Amino acid sequence: MNRVLQHTDARYPIVQAPMGYIARAQLASAVSRAGGLGIIETSSGDVAAIKAELVRMRELTDAPFGMNLPLLFLRDIAMVDAVIDSGVRFVTTSAGSPAKFIGPLKQAGIVVYHAVPTVKAALKAAESGVDGLVVEGAEGGGFKNPEEVSTLVLLQAIRDQVDIPMIAAGGIADGRGMAAAFALGAEGVQLGTRFVSAAESPVHQNYKQAILDAGDTDTVVLNKKASPCVRALKTQNSRAIAEAGLMPPDTLARVKELYFGGDMEASIGLAGQSAALIREVKPAAQIIQEMVDGFFAITSRLGGLAHARQF
Numbered sequence: 401m402n403r404v405l406q407h408t409d410a411r412y413p414i415v416q417a418p419m420g421y422i423a424r425a426q427l428a429s430a431v432s433r434a435g436g437l438g439i440i441e442t443s444s445g446d447v448a449a450i451k452a453e454l455v456r457m458r459e460l461t462d463a464p465f466g467m468n469l470p471l472l473f474l475r476d477i478a479m480v481d482a483v484i485d486s487g488v489r490f491v492t493t494s495a496g497s498p499a500k501f502i503g504p505l506k507q508a509g510i511v512v513y514h515a516v517p518t519v520k521a522a523l524k525a526a527e528s529g530v531d532g533l534v535v536e537g538a539e540g541g542g543f544k545n546p547e548e549v550s551t552l553v554l555l556q557a558i559r560d561q562v563d564i565p566m567i568a569a570g571g572i573a574d575g576r577g578m579a580a581a582f583a584l585g586a587e588g589v590q591l592g593t594r595f596v597s598a599a600e601s602p603v604h605q606n607y608k609q610a611i612l613d614a615g616d617t618d619t620v621v622l623n624k625k626a627s628p629c630v631r632a633l634k635t636q637n638s639r640a641i642a643e644a645g646l647m648p649p650d651t652l653a654r655v656k657e658l659y660f661g662g663d664m665e666a667s668i669g670l671a672g673q674s675a676a677l678i679r680e681v682k683p684a685a686q687i688i689q690e691m692v693d694g695f696f697a698i699t700s701r702l703g704g705l706a707h708a709r710q711f
């Protein structure tokens with residue numbers, strides 16, 4: 401059993417990414433029930449709503465799940481207590497330094513993985529005592545580092561320097577990406593955009609459809625000179641922001657109108673380049689099963705090549 405499976409207790413090393421408002425009980429329970437690891441987000445910042453989601457999650461599944469703390473966006477310290485009191489055994493931290501929170505989380509017996517976009521951030525996280533890393537390449541959707549390093553390079557460059565377990569994120573949508581990530585040293589994968597467009601994802605059909613329609617050049621990185629820097633679907637709004645260079649500070653304030661109202665111009669629709677690999681809305685269980693089957697088909701083909709010493 402690899403280290404990510406030991407740390408998460410999931411059947412498969414396939415993690416559903418934390419995503420504000422989206423990574424809640426409806427989606428996370430479907431992923432956890434199917435053998436992956438659902439994650440409950442806290443980036444929406446509403447402590448009462450997150451506590452209610454935790455209650456719902458326990459009603460919907462007995463399977464293990466995790467939570468995420470996006471440290472830079474943490475507005476209320478009560479959220480950290482809610483995570484510690486939740487009883488989850490696995491937490492990812494992201495967007496900021498884990499140093500301040502690693503102590504209380506670990507004292508509570510929680511395994512902590514920190515999301516990193518560069519080798520420097522990985523070394524710093526390892527030094528602060530995290531148990532593992534979520535290695536987030538520039539292809540991924542959501543909050544990004546303006547210094548864009550691809551998942552392909554990042555996994556290898558980090559593995560050259562530290563030996564803690566890595567969950568690969570960014571650009572992975574199926575068993576092919578999972579096999580590639582494992583070849584580079586990952587012991588798990590995390591998928592965001594693929595699960596935004598899962599059947600159980602609570603977002604409006606327009607957002608799911610925009611992901612299905614997107615090709616390889618249909619996302620854009622915005623706000624590189626300010627915070628937050630994000631990757632989002634190309635729309636009239638996001639193209640205008642890209643043109644202007646800076647994102648108006650209230651852009652994400654109306655994100656629920658896009659996510660749940662289906663108005664794709666109300667805000668920006670966070671998504672990664674992996675949108676180009678997604679053609680159908682599918683239930684989480686099917687996504688996970690096809691991913692596992694695809695992973696083993698590819699690794700057994702490669703094992704055959706290795707056995708015959710052929711290319």
Ligand SMILES: Cc1cc2nc3c(=O)[nH]c(=O)nc-3n(C[C@H](O)[C@H](O)[C@H](O)COP(=O)(O)O)c2cc1C
Nearest residue numbers: 417419443494540541542570571592593670672674
């Ligand atoms: C809609 C959306 C919202 C996201 N919100 C968060 C978040 O709240 N916290 C976080 O750590 N990562 C967030 N991410 C990034 C994901 O954790 C993950 O790294 C990324 O989605 C991986 O790339 P992929 O979209 O190609 O699968 C978000 C991604 C998306 C698509």
